[in-house]
Amino acid sequence: MAVQNCIGDSFRGATWVALHNGGGVGWGEVINGGFGLVLDGSNDASDRAKSMLAWDVSNGVARRSWSGNAKAEETICRAMKEDDRLKVTIPHHVEDPGLLDRVLKK
Numbered sequence: 001m002a003v004q005n006c007i008g009d010s011f012r013g014a015t016w017v018a019l020h021n022g023g024g025v026g027w028g029e030v031i032n033g034g035f036g037l038v039l040d041g042s043n044d045a046s047d048r049a050k051s052m053l054a055w056d057v058s059n060g061v062a063r064r065s066w067s068g069n070a071k072a073e074e075t076i077c078r079a080m081k082e083d084d085r086l087k088v089t090i091p092h093h094v095e096d097p098g099l100l101d102r103v104l105k106k
Contacts, residue, residue, distance in 0.1 A: 005059045006033035012055045013037070013048025054083070062088045 002019060010017045014035040021028050037052060039045050058079055064072035065088075073090065080086045 001059065001063055002031045002033040005056060006035070008055050008059065009033070009035045009052050012052040014052050054086075058086060058088070066091050 006017045006019050015038045016036045018034045020032055020034065021030070035052070035056070037045075037049060039049060058076065061072050061076045061079065065076050068091070076088050077090065080088060
């Protein structure tokens with residue numbers, strides 16, 4: 001997700017992007033992405049900020065919905081209704097909550 005987010009930020013107007021190790025969990029444990037955005041008051045900077053920040057935030061909300069966060073799923077569905085360009089795969093929920101435990105025991 002860090003790579004996808006970083007590349008998406010760059011195409012949507014970030015001034016610079018970076019992929020790096022660490023991020024608070026230890027060197028070499030994860031890959032994180034970062035971005036910088038120059039906001040100089042111009043209309044161009046405003047357009048880039050709107051595009052890039054909407055992408056960056058939606059990516060994080062989508063990831064949390066995929067991990068089972070119901071509020072994130074509700075939020076990303078609402079965001080897709082507000083912006084018809086946003087397309088996010090919604091997770092399919094297991095109807096039998098004990099299924100995973102039974103499968104893993106075999």
